[in-house]
Amino acid sequence: MSADFWSSSQRGKWQFNRQSLLDQRRRLLILEKKMIQNGFIKDYPNITYDSNMRIYLHNLLIRLGRRLNVRQVPLATAEVYLSRFLLKVSLKEINVYLMVTACIYVASKVEECPQHIRLIISEARNLWPEYIPHEVSKLAEFEFYLLEEMDLFLILHHPYRSLIQLQRFLTANLDQYHFLLTNDELQHTWSLINDSYITDLPLLFPPHIIAVSCVYITIVLKKALNSIRLNKSITGDGMGAGSTGGGSTGDDHPESAQMDAHGTDKEMHIDDLMALTSENSASDNNALESGSGLQDMKLDEDTIRINRFMNFLGHSHINLDEVSEAMQDIINVYVIWNRYNEANVKKSLQYMLLNR
């Protein structure tokens, strides 16, 4: 059914656990090996579906999406299609640039904001002229194969809606929980959700789990972050060149349009997050002891908000184990982003696709 996630094909047909995901990827590797042995495809050891590749593909999607003014939700849909497709198809047997284009093409139709196939192919060609064929029919052909690999299950449920539902619920129950997300917090959560598509989370957890873990990072970890910043006065450029946060192209959400305008100081910094993963509670205490009196008052307000949010979580029946698991994955994205090397991926793909 399409009314909610619980009865959807996303849950029934396309939700994995860590083990089944691993098994699926193993099967694909075996298939890949066979194809190489039989001479169907050549081996390119540098082409692997690792975190570098994932960030690279994520950025390709965003770049084409921006050129076409595709909004965040269809873009997220496209990225899930891509993750599903790559569970069944080896990177070594396809052209990722055409795949990214096909994912956006199909997603924009499914999300009811279709764009003309000619426009999509011409914008993709502007971005990647060596890789995108002139003929519309090649993109349309890819569409068929993409749909087939997904077994025609196309409708998705995203954490963006869960986030809005959560805020609505909190608004309606303000008397009970005394907690609401501020605009800044909504925007921040929104951009964390954008980045969660780099991970396996959309294949593993219900959308609300991902939404809540992004809220958690925003509300609970933000305070700790502030304190670390105060202590260490970290500057730096944080998440590296490809960083999103501005990954949202979107005005899907009234607040998100302003998101890009907010400076990087609102963003999570890698080092901060690294520090957090190890010394979460310790830094809280440090923070409380340090800083000026004014800062103390601010932190105190934050603490009250955190307590209220935790109180809500405690009453919510949300699976908190899953939330914390998802949180780790999202935080990990920023860790790997710090080591991201775009040039390497680009070169390997060029070598494979163009033989040069």
Added chain:
Amino acid sequence: MNSSTLMASNSILTLGPYKHRKDLTRESVLSKYEIVGYIAAGTYGKVYKARSKLKDKRKPEDDNLVEQPVQQLFAIKKFKIDNNSLSKNSHLTIDGQEVLNYTGISQSAIREMSLCKEITNKNVIKLIDIILENKSIYMIFEYCEHDLLQIIHNHSHPELKPIPLKNVKSLIWQILNGVLFLHKNWIFHRDLKPANIMVTNYGTVKIGDLGLARKFNNPLQSLYTGDKVVVTIWYRAPELLMGARYYTPAIDLWAVGCILAELLSLRPIFKGEEAKFDINNKKSVPFQKNQFLKIIEILGVPNEKDWSNLSNYPEYYSFKQMAESYTGNTNSNLLNWYKLVGGNNKLCYKLLESLLLYDPSKRITAENALMHEFFMEAPKVDENAFDGLQFKYPKRRIFTEDNDIVSNNITKRVTNDDGMRKKIRQ
């Protein structure tokens, strides 16, 4: 880099190795199904009747156990490839066969496939499988022997013999049940009409053709932007005729009202003539004056008292002009109409009236309609719409002259050529 950059001719750029692997393992339509004949052709493509070639591999589902026919029958819908792009995207091979290129799947096919894959309900047609093969899309549905158009025709030809109210009641209840299911899933159908309401041998209603259906929660753009015109003209709700940019599931309930009226009178209640698009200005949607007049003749002229939002619709000016020159009765004539067509059940009339309310916000919802007093009074709703009927409706007509489901022949010329070839082969 500019577009003059050389494209490499490496086959991997165009799906080469992957395509090869997939094409080797795909099961073809004809390996799974045997085509009995074709049922109907429409703007979307063609529907075929087919029989499974696999012997009883599929386990009958528990809830359908009674309904499992001995021989599994299917309706296969084959989507037509976009005709406009045909000339640009096709060429003839040496033996005159048209070779089609992929042109991109239509919005309508994407909708029908994606929605049908998500939903299961007793009163909505069940999708069995989708096969993508040789540039064509085949949707395989459960087979239904009847549809409302055919049933109504059967009662009106050669002479009028009304459908017993008990059976009308069952049909409408089942339709509403299917519509409620769709609406609960945030889907509106947008093309309910007798031809799209199937009925099985066992009198179970199956709402079909979700080609215009779409999800209506949180649309990214106005519904109007996506589709300028929805619903076949006779069943089109007044707010759509008024040019509504945003509309609600109430449009489906209006159509159900029209279907109820048609089941009672055996002819369309508002049989207007469609104003065609201006050839020189395809972007402007014409005001459907004739259709609106047909509605007014029976339901009277709507005013702001019955329909508070009336003056806010884009077509209000055209409506006003039409209403001013209208000389017929301005009050509702529905009760007279109902009596005239032989209706005498008060609650049935009340249901009809609440389905055919001008104001979409006052029109009865599917949920409330299912709990309408009409369905509460005796005789109670039977799950078999044919219960008590002394005769059997004739089976669906099947045309056997064109069983060729796999070739992509679309133009008449090519079809003839194909016929020629067959003869030559014989």
